[in-house]
Amino acid sequence: MTRTIVIDPVTRIEGHAKISLHLDAEGRLQDARFHVVEYRGFEKFCEGHPFTEMAGITARICGICPVSHLLAAARTGDKLLAVQIPPAADKLRRLLNLAQLTQSHALSFFHLSSPDFLLGWECDPARRNVFGLMAADPDLARAGIRLRQFGQQILELLGGRKIHAAWAVPGGVRTSLSAEAKVWILERLPEARATITQALSLYKRLLDGPLQREQRVFGDFPSLFLGLVSREGRWEHLDGVLRIRAADGTIVADGLCEDDYASFLAEAVEPWSYLKFPYYRPLGYPEGMYRVGPLARLNVCDGIGTPWADAELAELRARSGTTDSGGHIVTSSFAYHHARLVEIVACLEAIELLVNDAELMDRHTRSRAGLNRLEAVGVSEAPRGTLFHHYRVNEQGLIERVNLIIATGQNNLAMNRTVLQIAREFIADPVAPDQEIPEPLLNRVEAGIRCFDPCLSCSTHAAGQMPLRLQLLAVDGTVLAERSRP
């Protein structure tokens, strides 16, 4: 008789998910699947609201990265107004996003994932968590908690509250940074630096020793990678162009604009998950699998542009880059953990530069205009990857259609591939019908998901989609046939 083992719920991730392992009659592993089991339907119920409310509503998609939605909504709003935002507003938004990347990555590393490798896979599941870490290594746990707090506090200094501040608006931001806030940030930076230095050396030590097997089998496979880069090809998190790179390092597409996302991204549905499966349209489904997020951002960029972060990036590539790509591309999903730490370094360096930038303190932070366009797409790099907001509004500025392409969803194919690879490695022998799979092995399968730090609150809201136009082109580019979906 075939057997299905369900891990329910997957814990220490953000949101509701299950994993199922499918065994055949002989007890051999046939398949493993990652299921997302929640759905709220945002795009549908946003209709009819003024586009200026979108930041406030869509922030409630996710309490971990509300800032990403806030920024994507504000940037879509900028385009609807067709305004250039003031330079100070641009810098303040960047500061906001850097703070959010820092807090979210700290949460993923210290609170959620590190118990697996610091306390051990075999550790009692009742203790294998942030409270267990607080008991086992209070200094490290406190440092991690305070690193997250550093990011959260900057969000509060800017927006007035830590979670769901409606501070970025179409045209800019509501308020500027106070002189005291600037002092606070500069005073706390050295501590944040020390914490990340400690975390990096700890992590590299583990990577040299006990984590080698994880690095090898936790989702190591070729795929495409997608992320924003600056116009010069450097690491970018807010305002840039999209680049897609293959596992061998080739740039598959570059300088893409978010406005055209529907021409290169598409989504599939599977009956066993509320999370859709985005893919790179030219390669089709499921061959068009791509990954987004910290590792993808580091893979697509040429460099970061600040000294310490560039040194850490070089070390990440030297340690984990594939020979195929001349050491440039890291394909193991386990390396997302390392990539997050490198990105925190990049964020801390960028935060320091920004708060010392006189232009940041300029009092003019908002451009005002009426509605000038009826449709726009905005993008931001969320902690978990590229986030797209696409709105169409009527003449009164009320939302007619919304589409959101959420970071985590874009890793869905890769997350499924990862759990299967881990399950194959750790459940290699047939399982007898009356035999249980030991908990630490199941935990490893779950930990494959934790590499991606998925945010499932976010990811199942891609309910609406803009009207689609399909064109069949001849080799010379002439349109042979055209169909559109209303």
Added chain:
Amino acid sequence: MRPRAGPPLPDAGAQLRRLRFATVWLAGCSGCHMSFLDLDEFLFDLADRVDIVYSPVASDIKVYPDGVDICLVEGAVANADNLELAFAVRARTALVVSFGDCAVTANVPGLRNLCGGPGHSSGEAVLRRGYVELADTHPGIPRAPGIVPELLERVLPLHEVIPVDLYLPGCPPSADRIRAALLPLLDGQRPRMDGPAMLRFG
């Protein structure tokens, strides 16, 4: 159902032992849990007083345990899994806190209730849009019995499904508010829930 009138606090004996503390999330955005983690170093004080016996962010225990003293419940009740977990929480917990606006009023997830109509489930309406009309490949509403839970017709606040003992509003409640509510609870007292600092929504 009405919230319970009395103060069903953990029994007196509970004050002599470590409290069994849990958090769960139903249909929410995890923001209330993030605000709980914003307790930051107060989490150390909390850890001195309680055992975290179930929590999606801070425990790998998969089955909601018996004999829980206090549970914070984030989120509205939107699908069959939410419902089942809410019942389990009520049956096994002395003091259930409706934690955040989604639990208290259904809040943002409840907006989908506007999408249904007489005889039409709002769940079907949003699902149809998402997975049938708007998919590029394999359109169809996900259904996998035992795995993918069915959406309820309407999204409900927690107290419409189980009696709750305390309301802690906010979207999310700030860490200060959470601490102000927890401190008395840990001493077996009911927190004073009045004034904008404790009661303001949003």
